Structures are given as C-alpha cells and as structure tokens.
Amino acid sequence: MSGDDVSPDPTPVDHAPPALADLVCAACDVALEPGKVEASYLGQTFPVDLPRCPKCGFVFVSEDLALGKMLKVEQALEDK
Amino acid sequence: MTCRPPRLHLGLTESVCPVCLKTIPAERIAEGDTVLLAKSCPEHGSFAVPVWRGLDSWVTWGSAARAFARPVATATEVEHGCPQDCGLCPEHRQQSCCVLLEVTSRCNIACPLCFASAETHGADATLAEIDGWLETLAQGGRNVHVQLSGGEPTMRDDLPEIVARIRAAGFDFVQLNSNGIRIAREPAYLDRLAKAGLDCVFLQFDGVDDGVYERLRGAKLMRLKEQAIANCGAAGIGCVLVPTVVPGVNDADIGAILDFAVAHMPAVRAVHFQPVSWFGRYPDANAELPRITLPEIIAALIAHEGGTIAWNDFHPGSAENPYCSFSGRFRVDDDGRLQPQAAAQSCCGTPIEAVAVPASAPSTTGCCGGTAAKAPAAPVAAPASACCGTSRPKSDAAGPNAAQPAIVSSEIASPDVARARRYVAGQWRRPASTTEPATPGLDAFDRFLATQDRILGLSGMAFQDAWTLDLDRLRQCHIHVVSPDRRVVPFCAWNLTAIDGRPMHRPQHGQQPQPAASVAAADKAGL
Numbered sequence: 001m002s003g004d005d006v007s008p009d010p011t012p013v014d015h016a017p018p019a020l021a022d023l024v025c026a027a028c029d030v031a032l033e034p035g036k037v038e039a040s041y042l043g044q045t046f047p048v049d050l051p052r053c054p055k056c057g058f059v060f061v062s063e064d065l066a067l068g069k070m071l072k073v074e075q076a077l078e079d080k
Numbered sequence: 081m082t083c084r085p086p087r088l089h090l091g092l093t094e095s096v097c098p099v100c101l102k103t104i105p106a107e108r109i110a111e112g113d114t115v116l117l118a119k120s121c122p123e124h125g126s127f128a129v130p131v132w133r134g135l136d137s138w139v140t141w142g143s144a145a146r147a148f149a150r151p152v153a154t155a156t157e158v159e160h161g162c163p164q165d166c167g168l169c170p171e172h173r174q175q176s177c178c179v180l181l182e183v184t185s186r187c188n189i190a191c192p193l194c195f196a197s198a199e200t201h202g203a204d205a206t207l208a209e210i211d212g213w214l215e216t217l218a219q220g221g222r223n224v225h226v227q228l229s230g231g232e233p234t235m236r237d238d239l240p241e242i243v244a245r246i247r248a249a250g251f252d253f254v255q256l257n258s259n260g261i262r263i264a265r266e267p268a269y270l271d272r273l274a275k276a277g278l279d280c281v282f283l284q285f286d287g288v289d290d291g292v293y294e295r296l297r298g299a300k301l302m303r304l305k306e307q308a309i310a311n312c313g314a315a316g317i318g319c320v321l322v323p324t325v326v327p328g329v330n331d332a333d334i335g336a337i338l339d340f341a342v343a344h345m346p347a348v349r350a351v352h353f354q355p356v357s358w359f360g361r362y363p364d365a366n367a368e369l370p371r372i373t374l375p376e377i378i379a380a381l382i383a384h385e386g387g388t389i390a391w392n393d394f395h396p397g398s399a400e401n402p403y404c405s406f407s408g409r410f411r412v413d414d415d416g417r418l419q420p421q422a423a424a425q426s427c428c429g430t431p432i433e434a435v436a437v438p439a440s441a442p443s444t445t446g447c448c449g450g451t452a453a454k455a456p457a458a459p460v461a462a463p464a465s466a467c468c469g470t471s472r473p474k475s476d477a478a479g480p481n482a483a484q485p486a487i488v489s490s491e492i493a494s495p496d497v498a499r500a501r502r503y504v505a506g507q508w509r510r511p512a513s514t515t516e517p518a519t520p521g522l523d524a525f526d527r528f529l530a531t532q533d534r535i536l537g538l539s540g541m542a543f544q545d546a547w548t549l550d551l552d553r554l555r556q557c558h559i560h561v562v563s564p565d566r567r568v569v570p571f572c573a574w575n576l577t578a579i580d581g582r583p584m585h586r587p588q589h590g591q592q593p594q595p596a597a598s599v600a601a602a603d604k605a606g607l
Binding site for chain 2 (some may be wrong): 046050078
C-alpha cells in the first residue's frame with residue numbers, strides 16, 4: 001500500500017437523516033414542527049431549532065446530530 | 081553551626097535503590113516547604129531528593145479523590161513485586177489511558193537528554209510486530225489512546241500506514257511523539273499522516289530560542305519547531321507543545337513558552353510540561369541532578385499571567401495518582417490573557433460521563449421532557465459502575481508471562497480513565513469548529529464550538545526516575561508502553577535506569593527483551 005491512499009475506515013452510515021415532513025410523534029400522532037428548544041448539558045443551555053411535537057413538546061434529535069455536533073459540544077463541556 | 085530544619089513524616093511507601101534497583105522501603109518527609117522521598121539501601125547508602133516543593137499544594141493535591149481500577153488485562157503474575165513484574169500484573173491499580181508504541185529506535189538527532197537513549201542508528205519494529213501490539217491492546221478490550229514513540233517515529237516512511245492500521249483496528253485517538261524535524265521539512269508527509277487519521281502531534285518544545293535547543297538537543301531547532309507547528313495547523317492536526325523543564329536551562333522560559341503557545345493558537349492546543357527526570361541518557365549521573373517539581377511550574381504560570389489565573393484553576397489528575405500531574409483549561413481573551421475556564425461538576429465532584437447513541441440504536445428518540453433537549457442517554461460500553469463509584473473488580477488469577485502472555489480480562493472499564501481519555505482527546509485534537517460546518521438553526525452550538533479555538537490546555541506530568549520512584553504512584557500509573565514481547569509496562573518502569581544506565585525493563589541496543597522475572601533472577605544471581 002502506498003502512503004497516499006491510506007485512510008481510516010469511514011464510519012458506516014446506515015441511512016440519511018429523515019426529512020422533517022416524515023416525522024410524526026408516536027404518542028400524539030401529530031406531525032413534528034420546527035421550533036425553538038433549549039438543549040442543556042452540564043449547566044450550559046443552548047437555544048437551537050429542532051423538530052418538536054406541538055402537542056407534548058417531545059423533541060427529535062437525529063442520530064446524525066447526536067453523534068456529530070451535539071456530541072462534540074458535550075465533549076467540549078466535559079472536564080477532567 | 082547550621083541547623084537542619086525539622087522533618088515531618090508524611091507517609092511510608094516503597095522505592096528502588098538508584099544503584100542496584102532493588103526494592104527498598106521509602107519515606108515521604110517534609111523538610112521546610114519541600115517534600116522529599118528518602119530511602120536507604122543496605123548496600124549503597126541513603127538517598128533523599130525533592131519530589132514536591134510547596135506543602136500547601138501537597139495537602140491540596142493529596143486530598144483529591146483517588147481512582148483505582150484493576151487492569152482490563154494482566155499478563156504477568158506477582159512474583160518479585162512491583163516494579164519487577166510489569167506486564168501488567170494483578171496488583172496494578174489502574175487501567176491504560178494512553179499506550180506508547182515504540183515503532184523505531186532510530187532518531188535523526190542524538191539529544192544529550194533522552195529517556196529512550198535513542199541513537200541515529202537502530203531498528204524498526206516490523207508491521208507484523210506492530211499488528212501484534214495492537215492485538216495485545218485489543219485483547220485488553222478497551223479503546224486506549226495510542227502514542228507513536230521511539231526513537232523518532234518520523235524516521236519511518238511507512239508511518240502513515242501504521243497510523244491507518246491503528247485506526248482500522250478501532251483505536252480512535254492517535255498521537256505522534258516527535259521532535260518535529262521531518263514534519264517541518266516535509267509537509268506532504270504530515271498531510272499523509274493526517275489523511276491516515278493522526279489526531280495530534282506531541283511536539284518536543286523546550287523553549288523559544290536556539291540556545292535552549294543547543295543545550296538540551298545538541299542542535300539549533302527553533303525555526304524547525306515553528307515550521308512544524310505551522311504545518312500542523314495547515315494539515316488540521318492538533319499540536320501540543322511538550323517542554324522538558326530543566327532547572328538552570330529553561331525553567332526561566334516557562335512564561336515565554338506560554339506566550340508562544342497563545343500566539344500560535346489554534347494550531348497549538350495545549351502545553352504539557354514535563355519536569356526533567358533522570359533516566360535513559362543524560363550527561364553525568366554522579367553530578368548533582370537538579371530538579372523542578374510540578375507546583376513550581378504552576379507557580380511560574382500563575383506569576384507570568386499576573387493575577388488572571390490562580391491555584392484553584394489547576395487540579396490534579398483524577399485517574400492517575402494526584403502527585404503525578406496537574407491540568408487546567410483556560411480561555412484566551414482578545415488581549416491574549418488567560419481566563420479560567422469553569423470546570424463542570426456532577427453530583428460526585430467529577431464530570432458526568434459522556435453519553436452517545438450506539439450506531440445501531442434507532443434514530444428516533446429525543447424525549448427530554450418539556451422543551452429541554454438533551455443528548456440521548458445511552459452509555460458508551462455500559463460500564464458496570466455507578467456514577468459515584470470507581471470500578472474495582474476483584475483480582476483474577478493471571479497467567480505466567482511468556483512470549484505470548486496469557487491475558488486475563490476484566491469486563492469493567494474505569495470511568496475515571498475513560499473520562500481522562502475524553503478530556504485529552506477533546507483538548508488536544510484539532511478544534512471541532514474547524515471540522516464542523518455551520519448548521520442553520522444550530523447557531524448556538526456553532527458559536528460554542530468556535531469558542532473552543534480559544535481554549536488552551538495547560539498540564540504537567542512528573543515522571544519518576546530511580547531517585548524519585550514512589551511505588552504507590554507507579555501502581556496507579558495509566559501511561560503505559562507495549563514492550564517488544566507484548567507486555568504492557570507503566571511508562572516510568574519501562575524507562576527506569578540505574579545510576580550506571582542499566583535499564584530495568586527496556587532492552588538495551590542489540591539486546592533481546594527478557595521477561596521481567598528473568599531479569600530479576602539474573603540480577604539476583606549477580607549476572
């Protein structure tokens with residue numbers, strides 16, 4: 001193997017994140033809507049826009065977000 | 081007439097004789113404001129050297145919570161006692177956090193100070209041997225950090241392939257311990273390392289002028305250091321400056337090193353100070369060996385900043401013995417001054433465990449109650465420990481050491497070590513803001529990640545030599561080395577040398593590694 005073509009195995013992606021129009025709250029049987037929510041971790045609060053149920057307030061966090069940007073924020077907040 | 085200040089007994093431990101390396105009782109004592117490790121060898125006399133200067137911080141560091149955990153895997157039995165039986169042995173009290181792979185014994189300079197006693201000639205580990213080491217670590221079952229070390233690892237043209245093999249084996253943080261010469265001269269080589277998955281360069285960086293490098297490394301290296309850092313920035317690799325601090329050589333440069341780090345952020349992510357330890361190669365073991373201790377480095381950093389940071393912004397490591405290290409994270413303001421970064425605390429006084437969703441988990445979730453969204457709380461690897469407890473499984477029987485040591489596994493991972501790994505990886509690799517594109521609606525996350533560019537890590541680790549070795553500390557060590565015969569040995573034991581340069585564990589040039597028990601038996605026989 002030459003040095004130019006070595007790279008770590010890419011993380012497998014099972015599926016693309018679902019579109020907002022495809023998301024339904026299982027408990028309320030209501031379509032999710034984009035809305036302001038407050039994400040909190042270790043005392044920090046972040047106002048962000050995420051799909052949420054207009055009826056019960058449940059929030060959808062995609063796997064992509066949970067394992068990506070949100071995880072990086074969490075890791076940055078953690079301390080030794 | 082002079083009077084020696086009164087001595088205060090602080091505790092008993094064990095150490096080794098610097099002459100014969102036999103294990104002997106030792107005592108920690110305070111003399112004035114200095115903590116000494118004192119010991120006597122029946123054959124070679126008494127020794128007392130400073131290990132900590134500052135009783136206030138000694139008490140503070142000593143009150144830190146102690147984390148212990150049985151190694152995930154052990155490969156040697158307890159036969160001759162610590163530090164002779166390293167493998168790890170069942171009496172070791174902490175798991176691996178970072179493991180060094182010494183991929184070559186060659187180096188492109190011959191530093192007057194070198195813990196590995198590396199020469200310009202030497203040998204490389206084969207790829208098959210390196211695969212074997214990775215297998216040993218994988219048998220341990222945990223995702224340790226891997227540091228490529230040596231010798232100078234960049235002497236190898238196939239280093240990118242080694243990095244790729246480590247990443248393909250599932251290890252998710254790889255750092256390169258380097259003097260920076262080749263990565264300064266060959267940015268394309270560094271790009272290949274980055275593409276292969278290198279996260280961080282752990283850069284030998286003793287000062288900001290050539291005079292320091294001429295004394296400690298035998299060459300003018302400052303221009304190359306600056307170029308290496310610039311190349312790391314361009315390649316998207318985090319850079320940690322690693323000064324070896326030697327009294328009378330560069331201890332007055334601690335503030336200048338800090339200023340340099342600030343000026344070269346975000347390519348520079350941290351400074352990791354290492355007080356000089358007298359093992360491996362150094363000029364004269366019979367001369368007085370000057371020492372600087374961790375609190376003196378902290379004091380120099382605080383004094384340099386002139387009041388914006390304080391002692392309580394630094395804390396001991398929570399996975400290793402507290403007297404082995406310090407760390408702190410600081411926000412650098414627009415004027416280049418350090419401001420303390422408040423540490424997040426959980427109910428236990430230590431940060432809450434990270435949470436992440438396994439790749440196989442369903443992607444629909446996110447009930448956080450009300451309008452607060454939190455990360456889904458599926459624990460990584462599901463450690464069987466409570467948030468307030470530290471894993472300490474019962475000791476299992478371990479197999480005898482051999483060329484292919486028997487592995488006895490524990491299924492319980494140390495949450496303290498896992499947290500230490502996350503802390504290091506989070507601070508030392510390239511900041512996420514440079515790799516995560518902005519996302520509409522998630523501006524608050526983006527703004528927060530952008531602030532991480534301006535967070536500087538300041539830490540220090542005190543390695544132990546034959547004079548300062550405290551076996552209580554060594555048993556808690558979580559920085560390990562894989563030996564050629566696939567044992568896992570605490571760093572300070574691996575590098576331990578007697579006053580005449582004789583190593584306890586590391587094979588000398590041209591010498592085949594021996595199991596620790598064989599070395600001990602030969603020593604006993606006077607060979």
